[in-house]
Amino acid sequence: MKNIQLAVIPGDGIGKEVVPEALRVLDTLSEVHGGLKFDAIHYPWSSDYYAEHGEMMPKDGLDQLRQSDAIFLGAIGDPSIVADHISLNGLLLKIRREFEQVINVRPAKQIKGIVSPLGNPRDFDIMIVRENSEGEYSSSGGRVHNGEDEIVIQNAVFTKKGVSRVMEYAFQLAEQRSGHVTSATKSNGIVHSMPFWDEVFSEVSEKHSNIPTNSEHIDALSAFFVTKPHTLDVVVASNLFGDILSDLGAAIMGSIGIAPAGNINLNGKYPSMFEPVHGSAPDIYGKGIANPIGQIWTAKMMLDHFGEPEMGNVLLEAIESSLEAGIKTADIGGHSNTKEVTDAIIARIKK
Numbered sequence: 478m479k480n481i482q483l484a485v486i487p488g489d490g491i492g493k494e495v496v497p498e499a500l501r502v503l504d505t506l507s508e509v510h511g512g513l514k515f516d517a518i519h520y521p522w523s524s525d526y527y528a529e530h531g532e533m534m535p536k537d538g539l540d541q542l543r544q545s546d547a548i549f550l551g552a553i554g555d556p557s558i559v560a561d562h563i564s565l566n567g568l569l570l571k572i573r574r575e576f577e578q579v580i581n582v583r584p585a586k587q588i589k590g591i592v593s594p595l596g597n598p599r600d601f602d603i604m605i606v607r608e609n610s611e612g613e614y615s616s617s618g619g620r621v622h623n624g625e626d627e628i629v630i631q632n633a634v635f636t637k638k639g640v641s642r643v644m645e646y647a648f649q650l651a652e653q654r655s656g657h658v659t660s661a662t663k664s665n666g667i668v669h670s671m672p673f674w675d676e677v678f679s680e681v682s683e684k685h686s687n688i689p690t691n692s693e694h695i696d697a698l699s700a701f702f703v704t705k706p707h708t709l710d711v712v713v714a715s716n717l718f719g720d721i722l723s724d725l726g727a728a729i730m731g732s733i734g735i736a737p738a739g740n741i742n743l744n745g746k747y748p749s750m751f752e753p754v755h756g757s758a759p760d761i762y763g764k765g766i767a768n769p770i771g772q773i774w775t776a777k778m779m780l781d782h783f784g785e786p787e788m789g790n791v792l793l794e795a796i797e798s799s800l801e802a803g804i805k806t807a808d809i810g811g812h813s814n815t816k817e818v819t820d821a822i823i824a825r826i827k828k
């Protein structure tokens with residue numbers, strides 16, 4: 478029996494609705510598999526936890542999570558309780574940084590049973606490889622003076638190590654996919670970090686001369702996601718650019734509610750973390766209508782990570798088959814609720 482210790486953090490808003498559903502799916506997959514078991518430990522860390530304890534997680538929170546094989550997270554953020562920069566920095570971004578989850582992989586591809594909002598898209602299959610530990614999401618900076626004299630400085634941090642690491646990962650992925658790499662840059666507007674980004678991209682691409690590359694400014698690239706997504710394969714991007722492109726990737730698939738993600742620790746020192754691309758969606762929380770597919774597809778990425786791609790494929794086929802049968806939440810044009818969608822996926826896995 479292969480036992481996998483999962484640290485489960487549903488977090489806020491619809492995270493609390495979709496995580497339990499995805500865990501039901503994982504339990505079903507365990508039953509079908511017979512030799513694989515997930516032992517889940519739940520952590521209530523969230524904005525509610527902050528309201529009670531004045532912090533997003535206990536002081537030894539990271540030590541508690543360290544013991545697990547992976548972290549399965551929903552979403553963090555409830556601006557009605559605590560400001561987003563405090564809640565995300567105190568939990569989500571802290572885990573990503575401290576656990577050296579330096580890469581964030583986010584697929585965007587057409588799946589059966591969902592109509593893309595693009596008029597008539599050709600088949601696309603994009604893998605966004607986002608730098609996840611530095612870049613624009615650094616805590617370096619500060620505020621001085623008040624009123625009209627106030628000055629705010631937000632530093633973006635780009636290290637040779639961090640940039641070459643994410644690019645190396647992107648090239649290795651492209652090699653497996655027999656594809657190519659597109660770099661998201663903005664060296665026409667950002668004078669220090671992005672020319673550096675371009676230089677490192679040239680260096681790393683020289684080591685992989687068999688892989689075709691191109692480099693696009695982020696503004697133009699955003700448009701290409703809409704006008705010609707079929708021309709893209711692996712897209713490597715800084716933390717902020719990758720964040721934005723992945724919501725766009727989700728949108729052209731059909732909804733942010735279906736997009737999965739993996740925060741990958743490469744050095745094996747800490748667990749990786751799997752969470753959907755979407756946030757806590759306060760606008761629909763409590764109605765039971767959140768699309769659980771982002772969280773469930775995220776479970777497939779976790780299965781792949783643990784060397785169980787067959788189970789992952791069973792899961793993706795079950796997702797596609799229930800979508801083709803029209804069992805969908807409202808964000809993708811259906812009338813089913815969160816539980817009905819999960820039930821339909823579970824029924825197909827059992828078949």
Ligand SMILES: NC(=O)C1=CN([C@@H]2O[C@H](COP(=O)(O)OP(=O)(O)OC[C@H]3O[C@@H](n4cnc5c(N)ncnc54)[C@H](O)[C@@H]3O)[C@@H](O)[C@H]2O)C=CC1
Nearest residue numbers: 552553554555556561733734755756757758761767768808
């Ligand atoms: N990784 C994380 O935990 C993230 C957390 N956040 C946080 O989430 C909160 C809300 O942020 P927003 O910018 O509104 O982004 P969001 O992703 O939560 O929501 C954006 C839009 O997509 C819809 N949506 C998202 N997930 C859905 C699902 N599964 N099914 C159906 N519709 C879905 C929402 O209803 C909303 O209209 C904030 O506190 C934000 O900081 C935002 C993004 C990522």
Ligand SMILES: CC(=O)C(=O)O
Nearest residue numbers: 565720723754755756
């Ligand atoms: C924070 C956020 O929006 C993301 O990681 O996607």
Ligand SMILES: [K+]
Nearest residue numbers: 551552753755
């Ligand atoms: K999330």
Ligand SMILES: [Mn+2]
Nearest residue numbers: 720721724754
């Ligand atoms: Mn985001």
